[in-house]
Amino acid sequence: GEDVEQSLFLSVREGDSSVINCTYTDSSSTYLYWYKQEPGAGLQLLTYIFSNMDMKQDQRLTVLLNKKDKHLSLRIADTQTGDSAIYFCAESTHSGGSYIPTFGRGTSLIVHP
Amino acid sequence: DVKVTQSSRYLVKRTGEKVFLECVQDMDHENMFWYRQDPGLGLRLIYFSYDVKMKEKGDIPEGYSVSREKKERFSLILESASTNQTSMYLCASSATGFGGETQYFGPGTRLLVL
Secondary structure, X not given: OOOEEEOOEEEEEOOOOEEEEEEEOOXXXXXXXXXXXXXXXXXXXXXXXXXOOOEEEEOOEEEEEEOOOOEEEEEEOOOOHHHOEEEEEEEEEEEOOEEEEEEOOOEEEEEEO | OOOEEEOOOEEEEOOOOOEEEEEEEOOXXXXXXXXXEEOXXXXXXXXXXXXXOOOEEOOOOOOOEEEEEEOOEEEEXXXXXXXXXXXXXXXXXXXXXXXXXXXXXXXXXXXXXX
């Protein structure tokens, strides 16, 4: 079955880069996602990458995909205190008529001054 | 902008009560989902629906049922609430396309069962 693994905590200093890592097991994943959850809120899509891409950049965010190792990472440049949140990695595979995502357990990013 | 709303942000119920959690989306999405979120366990899929009156079990359907009578509304029902159902419940919706359907989440309902 599908499994998405990510570390539970990451602590960085404001202004540094943050790198959140994720591994997944389903090689048929079509899309891989990063969602952000701020305290007391639902999840919000940050970015996604199609499985035939290696890298995607969007302002301060860089997503790297190593399909051979089934490894996904999210780099946040110049991390700010407002980036403190839980970050979820998710893979999307086809099930019946729909794409059903499988989420990791989330990485709590703590940004300190 | 896609909007997913949930009927309550906080709910306190007693053991044995029947509990209804309502979710409404305004983007004509085919797919709707119910998750529960617990610390250290991430999101676990309870049920999902890919069409009106259709439902599929997720990973942890025991103790829950769902109803989708209209496309925009997906209800989660706890027939007889128990303390181990104390959790954060998240609803999400997505469109059906050729893949990569982004999920749009509601703000969550924090349920406490006493």
